[in-house]
Amino acid sequence: MSGRFPILSLALRSISNRAGTALLTILTVAISVTLFLGVEKVRHGARASFENTISGVDLIVGARSSPINLLLYSVFHIGDATNNITWDSYEAVAGAPGVAWAVPVSLGDSHRGYRVVGTTPAYFEHYQYGDERPVRFAQGGPFDDLFGAVAGAEVARELGYAVGDEIVVGHGMGSVSFVEHDSNPFTIAGVLQPTGTPLDRSVFVGLEAIEAIHLGGSTGTGTSLTAEQLRARDLSPEQITAFYVGLTSPVAALRLQRQVNTYPEEPLQAVLPGVALVQLWSVVGAAERTLSAVAAFVVLVGLVSILTAILTSLNERRREMAILRALGARPHQIFVLLVAESALLALAGAVIGTGLTYGGLAIGAPLIEARFGLLLPGLVPGLYDLAIIALVTGAAAVLGLIPAWRAYRNSLADGMTVRL
Amino acid sequence: MTNDTTALELCGVRFAYRRGAPDVIDIAGFTLARGERVFLKGASGSGKSTLLGLIAGVLQPDSGSLHVLGTPLSDLSAPDRDRFRAAHLGVVFQMFNLLPYLPVGANVTLPCRFSAARATAAQDAGGVESEARRLLSRLGLDTADVWDRRAAELSVGQQQRVAAARALIGGPGLILADEPTSALDADSRDSFIALLKDECQASNAALLFVSHDGGLAGHFDRALDLSELNTARVGTAGAPQGAHA
Numbered sequence: 001m002s003g004r005f006p007i008l009s010l011a012l013r014s015i016s017n018r019a020g021t022a023l024l025t026i027l028t029v030a031i032s033v034t035l036f037l038g039v040e041k042v043r044h045g046a047r048a049s050f051e052n053t054i055s056g057v058d059l060i061v062g063a064r065s066s067p068i069n070l071l072l073y074s075v076f077h078i079g080d081a082t083n084n085i086t087w088d089s090y091e092a093v094a095g096a097p098g099v100a101w102a103v104p105v106s107l108g109d110s111h112r113g114y115r116v117v118g119t120t121p122a123y124f125e126h127y128q129y130g131d132e133r134p135v136r137f138a139q140g141g142p143f144d145d146l147f148g149a150v151a152g153a154e155v156a157r158e159l160g161y162a163v164g165d166e167i168v169v170g171h172g173m174g175s176v177s178f179v180e181h182d183s184n185p186f187t188i189a190g191v192l193q194p195t196g197t198p199l200d201r202s203v204f205v206g207l208e209a210i211e212a213i214h215l216g217g218s219t220g221t222g223t224s225l226t227a228e229q230l231r232a233r234d235l236s237p238e239q240i241t242a243f244y245v246g247l248t249s250p251v252a253a254l255r256l257q258r259q260v261n262t263y264p265e266e267p268l269q270a271v272l273p274g275v276a277l278v279q280l281w282s283v284v285g286a287a288e289r290t291l292s293a294v295a296a297f298v299v300l301v302g303l304v305s306i307l308t309a310i311l312t313s314l315n316e317r318r319r320e321m322a323i324l325r326a327l328g329a330r331p332h333q334i335f336v337l338l339v340a341e342s343a344l345l346a347l348a349g350a351v352i353g354t355g356l357t358y359g360g361l362a363i364g365a366p367l368i369e370a371r372f373g374l375l376l377p378g379l380v381p382g383l384y385d386l387a388i389i390a391l392v393t394g395a396a397a398v399l400g401l402i403p404a405w406r407a408y409r410n411s412l413a414d415g416m417t418v419r420l
Numbered sequence: 421m422t423n424d425t426t427a428l429e430l431c432g433v434r435f436a437y438r439r440g441a442p443d444v445i446d447i448a449g450f451t452l453a454r455g456e457r458v459f460l461k462g463a464s465g466s467g468k469s470t471l472l473g474l475i476a477g478v479l480q481p482d483s484g485s486l487h488v489l490g491t492p493l494s495d496l497s498a499p500d501r502d503r504f505r506a507a508h509l510g511v512v513f514q515m516f517n518l519l520p521y522l523p524v525g526a527n528v529t530l531p532c533r534f535s536a537a538r539a540t541a542a543q544d545a546g547g548v549e550s551e552a553r554r555l556l557s558r559l560g561l562d563t564a565d566v567w568d569r570r571a572a573e574l575s576v577g578q579q580q581r582v583a584a585a586r587a588l589i590g591g592p593g594l595i596l597a598d599e600p601t602s603a604l605d606a607d608s609r610d611s612f613i614a615l616l617k618d619e620c621q622a623s624n625a626a627l628l629f630v631s632h633d634g635g636l637a638g639h640f641d642r643a644l645d646l647s648e649l650n651t652a653r654v655g656t657a658g659a660p661q662g663a664h665a
Contacts, residue, residue, distance in 0.1 A: 006533040010519075017521030319516050325478060326513070328506020328534040330499055 007333050011340040014320070018313060022345060025309045029349025030356060032302030033392060037357040037385065039295040043288050049130070050281055053197045054244075054273050056128030058253045061085070061093055061260055062242035064267035068283070071276040074105060074242040076198050077115040081107065084239040089266045093245065096259065098252040101126055104240040106210045109169050111203045114155045116169050118210035118240075124150070126246055129197045139163045140190030146209055146231055148189035154200040156191040163188050169205065169213060184213055184230070194371065208235035245270075303396050306345050310338060310403040314410075321411045334411045335404040342400025343393050350392040354385050427594050427626030428452035428475065432484035433494075434652070435474060444470045445481070446652035450644075454489075454593065457617055457627040459637045462646035468630055471646065472596055475628070476509055477501030489593040506535035510587025510625070512616075514599040517583030518571035525567045528552040528586045538590025545591065555585035558622075559615050577608040584616050588623055595620055597629045601636070613639050 015022045054060075054075050062070045063083035072078040094102035103126055106118035117123075121142035124135050140163040143150055149169075151161050161167065166185040186205060194200055212230045247253060253272060260270035321334050358381055428451065435445040444467050452458055462468035473479040474486060477493050478501075486494040489508055493501060510531070518527045532539035532548050542551040553563045559581040571579060580600055587595050597616065601609040613629075617639065620627040629640060637643035 006530075013519075013521045320519060323513075323517065323519060325502075326476065326505075326511040327531050328502055328509075330502045 007329075007337050008340055010324075011337050011344055014317075014337075015341055015344060021309050021313070025306050025345050026349040026352065028305045029299075029302040029346055029392070029396075030352040032298045033350045033353025033388070034356040034360070036295040036299050037354060037388065038360070039291055040384075041357070041361065043292060047281065047285070047288065049196045050284075051274075051277050052130045053277060054127070054129060055132050056126060056246065057244045057273050058247040058250055059245040059257060059260070059270045060242060060273055060276075061090075061245060061268055061270045064261075064269040067269070067271040067276045068280050070242065070269060070271055071273065071280060073107065074244075075273065077107065077117070077202060081241045083267075084241055085243075085268060086239055086266060087237050089263065089268060090240055090243050092263070092265070093243070093256075093260060093268075096256060098247050098249065098256060099245055100248045101246045102243050103127075104207060104237070104243040106207055106237065106239075107241045109210065109213070111155075111167055111169050112159060114152070114201050114203055115198075116203045116205060116210075118205055118207045118237075120207060123204065123244075124192075126244065127199070129195050129199075133195075135195065135199065136193045138191045138193045140188070143189040143204070143206055145187070145189070146206060146212060146235075147184060147186045148206065148209075149186040150190040150192060150204040151188055152192050152200040152202045152204075153194040155203055156188075161188050161191065163190065167203070169203070194369075207237045207240070211235040211237050299392060300395075302349065303346060303392070303399055306342050306349075306396055307399045307402060309345075310342055310400065311406070314338075314403055314407060317407075318410055321407055325411050331408050331411050335408045338404035338407050339397050339400040342403070343397040346396030347389070347393045350389040354381055354389060357385075425454055426451055426487065427454045427456065427489055428628065429487040430484065431486075433474065433481045433486055434483045435470060435479060435481050443482075443652040445474065445650055447471075447484075447650055450649055452594075452626050452628060454626055455621065455624045457620060457641050458629065459640035459643040460628060460630045460646055460649075461632065461634045461637065461643065462630050463632050466646045467650050467652065468646060469598070471650070472511075472598055472630065475594075475596060476511065477505050503535070506531065507537035508592050508594060510589075510592040510595045512580070512583045512587050512595070512597045512600040515576060515579070515603045517586070518574075518579055520570065520572035522571060523568050524556070524571055524574070524582050525549070525552060527571050527582060528556065528589055531586060531592075532590055535590070538592070541590040548589075552585065552589055555588055555619070556582065558619060559585050560611070561585075576603050577605075577612070580604060580612055581615070584612070584619065588619050588625065591623045591625070593625055595625050595627045597627065599631050600629075602631065602633070609636075610639075 060070060060074050062074055063081055063085050065082045069079065069082070073081050090102065090104055093099065101122065103119060103123045105123070107115060109116040109118070121144070124137075124142050127135050129135070137150075138153065138156075140150075149167060151159075151167075155161065165188045167188065168185050186209070192199060212233070212235050215230070215233070245256070247256065257270040257272065260268050324334060324337075325331075430447050430450040432449070433445060433447045434443050436443045460468075462471075470479065474481055475488060475493075477488075477496070480498075480501075481494050484494070485492060488504070491504060491508075493504065496504060518524075519530070522530070529542075529548050529552050532542050539548060542548045545551045546554070553567070556563045556566065561578060561581055566574065566578065566582070571582065574582065580603070583600070587597075595616075600616070601612055604612060613636065616629075617627065627640075629636070630646075634643075
């Protein structure tokens with residue numbers, strides 16, 4: 001009967017006697033743990049989403065620059081290509097043995113700040129993201145007319161577009177284009193579902209349409225020809241920005257990559273999207289690690305608040321320690337009492353914090369997926385969360401050694417009587 | 421020298437808080453028989469708290485021998501002294517004896533949770549809880565009323581009685597009372613002393629009642645003056661100041 005049990009139950013009773021302070025302390029820990037776990041969840045979600053921005057594509061081919069640069073403009077639509085590549089090169093690679101399909105993309109135009117991607121309807125068949133999820137249409141379908149367009153989810157939401165609306169495409173980037181090809185408006189043929197990828201912020205039109213609106217010159221003062229006149233013209237593209245390649249067997253990727261990189265007619269470059277994405281993440285991932293470190297420090301602040309609360313209470317509790325000593329409690333039991341209090345407060349805080357995180361995720365995750373297409377991983381607590389709870393509790397027990405040591409020293413000096 | 425009829429026996433006990441510091445306690449001889457109830461007059465600064473710390477085994481004499489209930493406390497290790505205190509001693513302080521966050525009942529039965537011997541003794545006397553209730557009502561408390569109340573809600577007089585019940589549960593052989601009545605008014609003081617004495621007698625426990633108030637001496641079998649007993653020249657209060665700042 002003189003084991004740990006009375007000490008642990010005394011620790012609980014003693015905490016509940018100081019319920020106000022204890023609740024505030026627990027709340028501090030709970031909030032800090034919620035923040036930490038929330039940051040971790042979003043971090044992993046963002047990373048997984050980022051590294052799966054594009055899947056199902058075996059090679060991306062563009063003008064020779066750096067792999068990350070090619071990835072940035074061809075997939076993320078960030079920055080511009082150093083050079084275009086010729087349609088002949090595209091056809092040469094597309095016809096190479098082992099190539100199952102190739103989808104061209106032509107960039108350079110915009111619509112009210114969103115990138116316009118010139119491509120073919122096959123784009124929507126072959127582009128995959130996440131865990132090989134295909135692109136789906138929320139409304140309508142791929143464009144089948146020269147002046148048909150497909151809007152990404154965010155474009156449609158922000159600008160309020162639906163199938164049948166007419167839009168005007170401008171040259172260059174920026175929300176106000178200086179040159180608008182307004183004599184040839186496009187009609188929305190389809191709207192995509194959210195994907196959490198750059199697709200959401202893009203407008204897709206046919207390659208021929210890109211050619212058509214640039215007939216007046218490559219810098220584009222626009223053309224005054226009517227749609228009927230344009231349809232009669234030969235709108236075969238001469239140049240494109242890049243193209244995606246799918247292979248019959250992924251094993252051939254490295255061989256084809258080498259062939260493309262040494263293509264004699266034009267300086268081309270092929271990248272494996274998965275490899276390039278991981279390289280790119282190692283650059284932008286620094287911010288993510290910083291966020292994690294900040295969240296970890298917030299947890300530390302939460303733990304220090306436990307230390308503060310217990311140290312503050314220590315003086316007024318010397319009488320309590322003296323009574324326990326008089327009843328035969330050993331100094332090490334006083335020590336255990338304070339370590340237990342610290343650990344119990346942290347345990348309660350960590351468990352509540354984990355509950356808050358997953359409660360918030362249960363409510364928020366479907367909304368986040370619906371709106372941003374961002375899939376958050378693991379909606380039920382896992383081993384990782386248990387490890388965090390254990391770690392926080394353990395750390396609090398270690399910090400609890402400080403007040404425990406002071407109380408231990410006090411109880412040795414005070415004995416049964418407190419001389420203040 | 422020691423036999424089973426002594427509750428307490430000090431022989432040549434000396435104690436100083438630091439090596440080389442002047443002695444706070446120097447007692448050539450002091451004996452308390454089993455079941456005897458003794459009044460010890462001690463002004464503040466006479467080494468009273470230090471003496472109680474030695475008897476309880478919280479402090480260890482520098483020289484001499486100290487037997488409590490026939491056990492040579494001065495020869496035991498610190499954990500053994502703690503265990504011995506839990507099993508055989510009951511202590512009542514001047515005030516704030518109780519853990520404020522425990523109900524009265526849990527406060528009284530607390531010694532039985534720290535000592536298996538006390539628990540067994542209370543069990544043999546009819547059960548831990550019924551023994552606690554019996555002691556509380558013997559000490560003049562309405563058990564049904566106070567049992568579940570938090571200790572902090574009681575008056576000082578009631579708290580001292582709860583503390584006495586806690587000291588007595590499980591039949592310890594020696595009760596140390598350190599100014600237990602100085603926070604009480606004259607009427608409740610006299611009745612408290614009477615009840616404490618009666619209960620010590622009923623459970624055959626020796627009582628060492630320490631107070632600065634010599635007027636209480638008449639209640640007891642025997643009265644001693646610590647300033648005559650303790651030949652150490654003590655100027656100030658026992659412990660070195662700043663040792664627990």
